[in-house]
Amino acid sequence: MTEHPTSHNRRQAATSAAAPGAPAPDDAHGAVPDPRTAVRQTAAPGQEPGGGRPRPAFPADGPSGPAAHDGPPGPGEPAPRARERGTGADGPGGPGGPGGADAARGGGGRERRDTAESEHPAQPEHGTPEGESVWDADRNAARGAARRPGGRNGGTGPDEQAPAAQGGGRGREAARRGAAAGEHPAQPGEARAAAAAAGEVAYSTPEGGAPTVPPAVPPVPEAAAEAATARDRSGDRLRFVGAATRRIARGIDLDEIVLGLCRATVPTFADAILVYLRDPLPVGDERPVGPMMLRLRRTDRIPLDPDTDSGRLPLISSQSDLSPAVGGGPAAELCEVEAGGPLAEVLRGVRPVFGDSQAARAALPQLLGEGPCVASGQRTVLAPMRGRRRVIGAAVFVRRPDRPPFEPDDLLVAAQLATHTALGVDKAVLYGREVYIADELQRTMLPDSLPQPTGVRLASRYLPAAETARVGGDWYDAIPLPGNRVALVVGDVMGHSMTSAAIMGQLRTTAQTLAGLDLPPQEVLHHLDEQAQRLGTDRMATCLYAVYDPVAHRIVVANAGHPPPLLLHRGGRAEVLRVPPGAPIGVGGVDFEAVELDAPAGATLMLYTDGLVESRMRDVWTGIEQLRERLTATARLTGPNPPPLEPLCDEVLDMLGPGDRDDDVALLAARFEGIAPSDVAYWFLDPKAQTAGQARRLTRRALARWDLDDLTDAVELLVSEVVTNAVRYAERPITLRLLRTDVLRCEVGDDVPQLPRLRQARPSDEGGRGLYLVNRMARRWGATRLSTGKVVWFELAMP
Secondary structure, rough: OOOOHHHHHHHHHHHHHHOOOOOHHHHHHHHOOOHHHOOOOOOOEOOOOOOOOOOOOOOOOOOOOOOOOOOOOOOOOOHHHHHHHHHOOOOOOOOOOOOHHHHHHHHHHHHHHHHHHHHOOOOOOOOOOOOOOOOHOOOOOHHHHHHOOOOOOOOOOOOOOOHHHHOOOHHHHHHHHHOOOOOOOOHHHHHHHHHHOOOOOEOOOOOHHHHHHHHOOOHHHHHHHHHHHHHHHHHHHHHHHHHHHHHHHHOOOHHHHHHHEEEEEEEOOEEEEEEEEEOOOOOOOOOOOEEEEEEEEEEOOOOOOOOOOOOOOOOOOOOOOOOOOEEEEOOOOOOEEEEOOHHHHHHOOOOEEEEEHHHHHHHHHHOOOOOOOOOOOOOOEEEEEOOOOOOOEEEEOOOOOOOOOHHHHHHHHHHHHHHHHHHHHHHHHHHHHHHHHHHHHHHHHOOOOOOOOOOOOEEEEEEEEEEEOOOOOOEEEEEEEHHEEEEEEEEOOOOHHHHHHHHHHHHHHHHHHHHHHOOOHHHHHHHHHHHHHHHHHOOOEEEEEEEOOOOOOEEEEEEOOOOOOEEEOOOEEEEEEOOOOOOOOOOOOOOOOEEEEEOOOEEEEEEEEEHHHHHEEEEEHHHHHHHHHHHHHHHOOOOOOOOHHHHHHHHHHOOOOOOOOOOOEEEEEEEEEEOOOHHHHEEEEOOOOOOHHHHHHHHHHHHOOOOOOHHHHHHHHHHHHHHHHHHOOOOOOOOEEEEEEOOEEEEEEOOOOOOOOOOOOOOOOOOOOHHHHHHHHHHHHEEEEEOOEEEEEEEOOOO
16 A cells, blocks of 8 residues: 555654643644544553554554554564454453454454545545544444443443444544644543533543443433423314314304304313304494494304214203303393493403403303303303404303313413404405495396286396306396387396496496387497497497387397397297397497397297306307207196296206306296287377367277276276377377276377376366376376377276
């Protein structure tokens, strides 16, 4: 082996550094000796035979034999392998020395490798992980020896190697490297103190003995058990709070949130719970007016009978008590919190308190009433429930006497539960207010009830897009028109939000106003298109407007980009009406076309929005075909008679699957019954003075034909007054029509657009009393403006 040029100098330095009693040179910088070089103290230095070359000293009882060197042996020096196995009976590596057998088995080879590796310090140590120092390897070996039998107390057994021996030549090599680097060995006491300060295991070297490991201080079993139990309890509390808050947060309305608190608490945390909330609950920034009232919202407890299937029984006012957790009678359902009283002070403090505290002993009787009494000791917790801005209630947690009482840490758990519940109640109240506003808005935008005009029966349905979006832009309407006609309207504003609902309301009001003018359907859509453009450039909607005439048994339909209507005939055949599609209203600059179709008696017209037939699962025309098939299948069930309207609407909505509710749905069904020609009498009369007498004669004949002689006098008087007013101002022939349905209806039309007004005639006036008579004698009356004039009508009850 080739010797490194500096190896001899390092050996000399190591030898001089290892010699005991050698004076340590003064450290000019006052450096603290490295404990890793100081902990291994060597025995008296030995002198190598032949040539007087000094050799590094080794422990007197070290089992690994003399340290190997790099150069060839000197004069009289034994061969390296012989030295590795021991050179004398009394030598440290000889058979007589302690640990000699162990050294013969493996110490020499390890020493040669360590010596060779010490010549190249840049390389990692053999047998240690990459980057691990020799000190770490020796420390690990010492720890392993301390864990083996015989080494627990820091000593070595008779058949065991000392900890220093397991390091072999690596420990001496570390000492040699430290000496070569200019480090100064410290005294044994200083080395142990430095090692202890560094958190390392320091070896002790008794005289004539091997380095030993100081005994470890065993932990106290009782303290460790108590600490583990405390950690387990803290972990259980954290897991319980996490699960309980998740259950409380799942609720979206008030009852679900309070129920979640009760179910999460009983029986895990308490045996019984009472939840009191303010009545009424404040919403948002509202300031409550009047005294604070708490109402018992819900209670829960462990059932007394262990065989009860439900596991928990919700308490209501009829249940006697929460015995044995709470005894003495039922808890009060309503409590008034007196200002400055003990209950108000506890609620103002926000923090939960034990039932045996001075504040709770005075507050609980005021909350629960004088009858109930809670268990003694720390088995009751009164927890105020504070929301975002104010206290909204209180929760009482109770444990039975046979259960361990609450601990101080349980107050934190109760505070968490009460706070999460209060915040959830706040959100539920705000959500309930928003739902109420949305429902009221949608309800006012849609008709409360449909009219029942003569000759047609109506039914409707509306479904929002989802529970979280309760308003939308779909609407329907039925508007009575003069002549027993009725306008059927269905529309869909783009989107389903508050904005869509507001635009829908404006368009519906506009449609009602235009329908009152008795404009043709295509003209109504044209004016709706202009109104949508005035509302905004992006305000678009689809609409279908139809006018049904029960006398003529005809229907006029105009479409503005809406799905076509379906007509279910009396025999069970359903067809899609061919109506020009048109452009949506709001586009502007387009014409709308109207078509007139037959409306036979017994047929049913279905008007709907695209939410019924279109979804992510199907396109519009596929949905229309499915709707047609559903109508046909439903009609077959009733045979020759048409199906009832209300069940028919429900059957149509059943075609919506779970994933088909992408949009809100509006449905309007109209069953055409018509008016038979035999129940209609119609005349044209010229506007002249004799017209009133002619009208009375025609009316008398019609009533006699219908066997309504009892109404002759009243009808003749009212017809004479209305016809006289029309003849006075009309320039073209007037119309007189009598309709016999469930009532007797009389209509008089002329070409004058001004509507008559009811006024009080003075004694000197010759006229002005005709409408007064009509108002007193008729059941209903009215006047409607037409595009060609007006119609004045009145109704009389059938005898």
